[in-house]
Amino acid sequence: MAEPGREARREAVGQLGTALRELVDAAVRTEVPLDDLAGVAVAARELAARLRADARDLHDVASVDDPEIGERWYSPVYGPGNPVAPPLVATDSPDGTARGRVTLGKAHEGPPGLVHGGVVATLLDHVLARAVRAAGRGGLTATLTVTYRRPVPLGVPLVVTAAVAGTDGRRTTAGARLAAEADPGRVLAEADGLFVALRPDRAAEVFAPTGRAIGAWTARGGDG
Amino acid sequence: MAEPGREARREAVGQLGTALRELVDAAVRTEVPLDDLAGVAVAARELAARLRADARDLHDVASVDDPEIGERWYSPVYGPGNPVAPPLVATDSPDGTARGRVTLGKAHEGPPGLVHGGVVATLLDHVLARAVRAAGRGGLTATLTVTYRRPVPLGVPLVVTAAVAGTDGRRTTAGARLAAEADPGRVLAEADGLFVALRPDRAAEVFAPTGRAIGAWTARGGDG
Numbered sequence: 001m002a003e004p005g006r007e008a009r010r011e012a013v014g015q016l017g018t019a020l021r022e023l024v025d026a027a028v029r030t031e032v033p034l035d036d037l038a039g040v041a042v043a044a045r046e047l048a049a050r051l052r053a054d055a056r057d058l059h060d061v062a063s064v065d066d067p068e069i070g071e072r073w074y075s076p077v078y079g080p081g082n083p084v085a086p087p088l089v090a091t092d093s094p095d096g097t098a099r100g101r102v103t104l105g106k107a108h109e110g111p112p113g114l115v116h117g118g119v120v121a122t123l124l125d126h127v128l129a130r131a132v133r134a135a136g137r138g139g140l141t142a143t144l145t146v147t148y149r150r151p152v153p154l155g156v157p158l159v160v161t162a163a164v165a166g167t168d169g170r171r172t173t174a175g176a177r178l179a180a181e182a183d184p185g186r187v188l189a190e191a192d193g194l195f196v197a198l199r200p201d202r203a204a205e206v207f208a209p210t211g212r213a214i215g216a217w218t219a220r221g222g223d224g
Numbered sequence: 225m226a227e228p229g230r231e232a233r234r235e236a237v238g239q240l241g242t243a244l245r246e247l248v249d250a251a252v253r254t255e256v257p258l259d260d261l262a263g264v265a266v267a268a269r270e271l272a273a274r275l276r277a278d279a280r281d282l283h284d285v286a287s288v289d290d291p292e293i294g295e296r297w298y299s300p301v302y303g304p305g306n307p308v309a310p311p312l313v314a315t316d317s318p319d320g321t322a323r324g325r326v327t328l329g330k331a332h333e334g335p336p337g338l339v340h341g342g343v344v345a346t347l348l349d350h351v352l353a354r355a356v357r358a359a360g361r362g363g364l365t366a367t368l369t370v371t372y373r374r375p376v377p378l379g380v381p382l383v384v385t386a387a388v389a390g391t392d393g394r395r396t397t398a399g400a401r402l403a404a405e406a407d408p409g410r411v412l413a414e415a416d417g418l419f420v421a422l423r424p425d426r427a428a429e430v431f432a433p434t435g436r437a438i439g440a441w442t443a444r445g446g447d448g
Contacts, residue, residue: 008258009258012262015261015265016261016262016264016265016268017251018265019264019265019266019268019269019272020247020265020268022268022269023244023247023268023269023271023272023275024244024307024308025272026271026272026279027240027241027244027305027306027307028298028303028306028307028308029275029276029279030277030278030280031279031286031287032274032275032277032278034232034233034236036275036277037236037237037239037240038236038239038240039274040240040243040271040274041239041240041242042243043271044240044243044244044247044271045243045246045247047250047264047268047271048243048246048249048250049250050256050260050264051250051251051254051256051260052250052254053254053256054255054256055250055253055254055255056253056254056255057253058329058330058337058378058379059336059337059378061336062255063255072333074330074331074333075333075334076334076340076343077340077342079252081251081252082248082252082331083248083252083307083331084248084307084331084332105282106280106282106298107298107300107306107307107308108300108308109296109298109299109300110299110300111430111438112283112431112436113430113433113434114430116301116346117346117349117365118300118301118342118343118345118346118347118349119300119342119346121342121345121346121349121368121370122341122342122343122345122346123342125341125342125345126342140341140375141341141370141372142371142372143369143370143371143372144341144345144372145367145369145370146345146365146367146368146369146370147366147367148365148366148367148368151364151430154282154283155282206335206337206338206375207335209337210336212336214336
């Protein structure tokens with residue numbers, strides 16, 4: 001468990017993430033006059049400067065994170081603090097399964113009214129990696145094969161599920177599918193993933209810039 | 225060409241997008257005290273309310289967009305107006321090739337210091353679709369196979385290239401690769417994609433909620 005100070009910060013980080021997701025959604029849907037667009041841009045830059053008063057560098061791990069177990073408060077998929085994340089709300093089980101729920105808005109649109117194919121791939125990649133990690137297996141994605149069966153609509157609760165299929169040394173395979181929550185038997189997209197755990201010496205090299213011990217992508221965890 | 229009024233709006237939309245990308249980047253890197261996080265959240269909600277004074281519904285096409293030719297000012301990959309987009313800066317050619325350049329920051333991080341695997345898939349999916357569209361072929365992604373060869377670093381200019389490989393009726397295949405701009409011969413990730421153009425009657429059904437004629441995903445264009 002994180003210390004109480006970290007829990008309070010996680011809460012505040014999530015609140016800011018939620019507010020910024022609202023702002024992002026408003027920005028990609030707005031038709032207000034040009035003067036208003038310009039005024040909001042100026043105000044947004046002022047807010048950015050306020051947050052930059054104390055900022056991490058590109059390779060620093062966030063104070064709210066625990067890289068040993070792979071918790072990422074700023075994940076672009078499920079991070080409560082990342083306005084880019086929808087966010088997916090995900091759970092997993094030690095039997096090597098994972099499940100996530102998400103509703104996508106205009107910010108993740110591909111063809112008009114539909115979820116972008118890359119976003120679909122990202123959601124599937126994440127639940128695959130989460131299932132692998134839940135099974136006690138580490139690894140980075142080595143191959144990801146996505147089959148798009150039907151258009152995926154915006155604005156509808158979606159469910160993404162994954163399960164580990166097999167293991168062989170540092171290699172783990174898993175399968176995932178995505179469906180509308182209201183019609184879970186009708187698969188909209190599915191994916192197979194192969195995850196390969198980094199050897200300790202290779203992990204030390206890859207994560208050297210962070211200056212931290214990163215356990216989650218070697219022996220135990222994983223995150224796309 | 226768009227009318228002059230639309231060009232001016234596109235410029236303003238892009239400026240707001242740039243400002244909000246700065247805010248998103250600052251938010252996912254900040255370590256300022258909790259009071260500041262809370263203060264910025266309140267201010268962000270006020271800005272969102274300002275933009276919501278005139279907002280499109282989930283299926284409305286933006287006034288800056290042209291859905292017939294597939295231009296998307298709010299694409300989550302290359303849209304200048306979408307804070308979720310890195311954005312990728314992409315070009316294409318009628319010979320069925322496409323090329324994009326992008327540098328990813330903390331908002332698109334997977335494992336510490338590395339680009340998220342789903343984001344890599346998204347970039348590859350986009351240049352594949354763009355190459356297909358440039359060749360005069362339409363279609364939604366039907367299958368996408370990504371092979372991750374090496375970790376993809378944050379903060380480094382990346383180049384993504386794609387080329388159409390073959391066509392068969394409504395089906396088009398294409399291949400893509402991603403490398404660091406400084407070392408273009410060393411492939412970090414690659415992908416194969418199959419795109420299938422919607423039949424006109426199916427396109428009419430899929431895009432009915434937009435109330436618009438959408439040409440780019442049937443005969444001529446495409447966007448992941």
